[in-house]
Amino acid sequence: FEELIKTVAVESKLVPNDYFVQNVVDTQDLLDIRHCIFIIGTSGNNKSTTWTTLCKVWTRGGERGKTIYRDINPKSITPNELYGFINLATREWKDGLLSFTMRELANMPDTNPKWIILDGDLDANWIENMNSVMDDNRLLTLASNERIRLLTHMRLIFEIRDLAYASPATVTRAGILFISERMQWKNYVQSWIDKYTEEEPFQVKAEPKAARKAKLEELFAKYCEPVLLELRMNYKHMIPNLLDFGLVQGLCNFLQDLLVVDNVGVNGAEHFEIYFVLACVWAFGGAMSITSGVDYRKKFSQYWKDTWKTVKFPHRGEVFDCFVDKTKHEFSAWTDIVPEIAFDSASTPMGQVTV
Known part of the structure; x- marks a missing residue:
């Protein structure tokens, strides 16, 4: 049976x-x-x-x-x-x-x-x-x-x-x-990993599925449980009714769109971690805001920089202010790609300026 x-x-x-x-x-x-x-x-x-x-x-x-x-x-x-x-x-x-x-x-x-x-x-x-x-x-x-x-x-x-x-x-x-909660999200993660590796979004000459699967299992084991524990300990009042399963499900949804050939390349397991970190930041910390005078978004950003140092963020700004530079496979600040604008108030009336 x-x-x-x-x-x-x-x-x-x-x-x-x-x-x-x-x-x-x-x-x-x-x-x-x-x-x-x-x-x-x-x-x-x-x-x-x-x-x-x-x-x-x-x-x-x-x-x-x-x-x-x-x-x-x-x-x-x-x-x-x-x-x-x-x-x-x-x-x-x-x-x-x-x-x-x-x-x-x-x-x-x-x-x-x-x-x-x-x-x-x-x-x-x-x-x-x-x-x-x-x-x-x-x-x-x-x-x-x-x-x-x-x-x-x-x-x-x-x-x-x-x-x-x-x-x-x-x-x-x-x-x-x-039926106990008992790390049920791990079952969902394993099912998602199996489905992701079977869908074969990569080209025929891509690295073996086993390599991508092993890397994903390693990353989930490394980041998920400690971060979920941190959220339960210090951010429970920020996201009181959201279960671990919902957070991990959101993480998998982010990864589904980030771990594509355009981002990680054909043999992309070595670049999985930086996109995994980006997904973690937004899946686990995206709901943070200022509550009761405490900026939990800034607090979460500082926690991430102090705790997880394998993938480094720029010193200035928060972890939410960065994107992955595909050419370097590292985080860069959005401000680095925004050009400066010189405004001459003498020649252009303020009433004609649109921001």
């Missing part, structure tokens, strides 16, 4: 490390004994990837049959739109998204696995109405007095951030899988 998980993960361009495989196995174990489960974790922690991988594994394995799922975000609609309501003017019943989906899946003639995914933070406005579905009754009771049963081959999967707004009655009705 674990080997099938790894095969499906590789086909989906994922990194099937032991922790990810164990999460998929744990999800299956919970679904075997509970008809309702909570998958808990922060954004970017592979919650969706865990259950979608299991869905593909069950379909590929063939023993359980093709797995069908419906993905709903309950926070994007009102409780009436989720469960349905009676129009007071016409006394007609209007189906909700969840009631329609449950009825649709329940009426399918086969007994293949069917999942309803509720992807959104728990909210007392809608979750309390689910208690009768989550307990042993497995019944969704609607305002129209219709009762829809969650059949034995159907499951409810809640994909949520935390249980802050869940009552004890709700929590005790479900199986719980917690």
Whole structure:
């Protein structure tokens, strides 16, 4: 079973490390004994990837049959739109998204696995109405007095951030899988590196993929973890709600546009670091500003110059004031390429000058 998980993960361009495989196995174990489960974790922690991988594994394995799922975000609609309501003017019943989906899946003639995914933070406005579905009754009771049963081959999967707004009655009705952050960004980085080296943006006679891959892995290991730790320690109030995963994802997006043949050349692994540093500066420090009288942009610039000395910046100005000179493969200040303008106020009225 674990080997099938790894095969499906590789086909989906994922990194099937032991922790990810164990999460998929744990999800299956919970679904075997509970008809309702909570998958808990922060954004970017592979919650969706865990259950979608299991869905593909069950379909590929063939023993359980093709797995069908419906993905709903309950926070994007009102409780009436989720469960349905009676129009007071016409006394007609209007189906909700969840009631329609449950009825649709329940009426399918086969007994293949069917999942309803509720992807959104728990909210007392809608979750309390689910208690009768989550307990042993497995019944969704609607305002129209219709009762829809969650059949034995159907499951409810809640994909949520935390249980802050869940009552004890709700929590005790479900199986719980917690997915830790646990350096999940490293999986994303490895997947991005594999994809980047496979896309082969270089010419046929370029250096081996292994050399570029090894260099990128070395740079991510060198810079990412220490800089992310520095941000958590001294800049948390500057970017309080941004997760490590989001910052690293932004870094990879920068690298995708910077590590091209025009910048690094055909055999460009030796020039990767300067562009990697440029991407780091803007991905990790681009959101800095002056807050409460403290210039965090300047503080981050000084931290970078004091800590990372392999790639040197000009002494004057901040790290944000530089660009990579392609001819020298070193940083230069933008002011070096801006020509001086001589302005004669005696011959040109100020009102005719546009800056």
